[in-house]
Amino acid sequence: TQLLEQSPQFLSIQEGENLTVYCNSSSVFSSLQWYRQEPGEGPVLLVTVVTGGEVKKLKRLTFQFGDARKDSSLHITAAQPGDTGLYLCAGMDSNYQLIWGAGTKLIIKP
Amino acid sequence: DTGVSQDPRHKITKRGQNVTFRCDPISEHNRLYWYRQTLGQGPEFLTYFQNEAQLEKSRLLSDRFSAERPKGSFSTLEIQRTEQGDSAMYLCASSGGSSPLHFGNGTRLTVT
Numbered sequence: 001t002q003l004l005e006q007s008p009q010f011l012s013i014q015e016g017e018n019l020t021v022y023c024n025s026s027s028v029f030s031s032l033q034w035y036r037q038e039p040g041e042g043p044v045l046l047v048t049v050v051t052g053g054e055v056k057k058l059k060r061l062t063f064q065f066g067d068a069r070k071d072s073s074l075h076i077t078a079a080q081p082g083d084t085g086l087y088l089c090a091g092m093d094s095n096y097q098l099i100w101g102a103g104t105k106l107i108i109k110p
Numbered sequence: 111d112t113g114v115s116q117d118p119r120h121k122i123t124k125r126g127q128n129v130t131f132r133c134d135p136i137s138e139h140n141r142l143y144w145y146r147q148t149l150g151q152g153p154e155f156l157t158y159f160q161n162e163a164q165l166e167k168s169r170l171l172s173d174r175f176s177a178e179r180p181k182g183s184f185s186t187l188e189i190q191r192t193e194q195g196d197s198a199m200y201l202c203a204s205s206g207g208s209s210p211l212h213f214g215n216g217t218r219l220t221v222t
Contacts, residue, residue: 006152031210033210033211035213040215040216040218041215041216042114042201042203042213042214042215042216043153043201043213044213045210045211045212048210086150088152088153090152090211092210095166096141096158096205097155097158097166098143098153098155098211100152100153100154100155101152102151102152103150103151103152105150
């Protein structure tokens with residue numbers, strides 16, 4: 001059974017601090033996606049990483065895919081209250097199915 | 111392209127009633143997924159269509175749940191004899207080619 005473990009489950013920090021969210025698995029994925037979800041809405045795709053070791057930046061967000069394509073991290077620099085939300089990682093398997101992490105609930109306090 | 115749309119956004123029903131939700135995917139997407147999500151958790155896979163064919167259904171899904179995609183475009187998800195444990199957000203997503211999943215805003219079901 002493929003599993004994606006996300007950590008931490010919950011994170012509450014002050015505005016301006018940095019943070020990293022981790023997504024780990026024992027399985028290899030063809031790609032890995034990060035989503036952000038706000039209450040009452042569906043997940044919104046932030047980024048897809050495909051190549052082992054790939055790093056993608058989206059403003060203050062930096063996403064990295066592990067060399068073996070089994071793990072990923074999301075780093076946020078100088079977090080802002082607008083970054084508050086549920087961050088979900090999901091790995092795509094060979095059957096086009098997404099294996100989901102349980103999410104990291106992030107709260108940025110002003 | 112208006113993205114994935116779901117209807118209704120909210121549904122309140124009494125236990126034992128049947129409910130049906132609709133999903134209109136992005137028009138050129140041939141793959142359509144249904145997920146269920148409870149508060150603070152990641153989405154839980156329910157079923158998956160490629161065009162009109164239902165290719166996979168979660169083993170966790172009871173026989174009270176059925177989904178259709180008759181013409182390979184919109185899809186419906188029906189829950190018969192609803193139970194309080196069915197209360198959740200039901201999400202639809204679509205994709206095509208190598209594109210990632212695009213989600214609708216979900217239907218929030220409350221069973222009283």
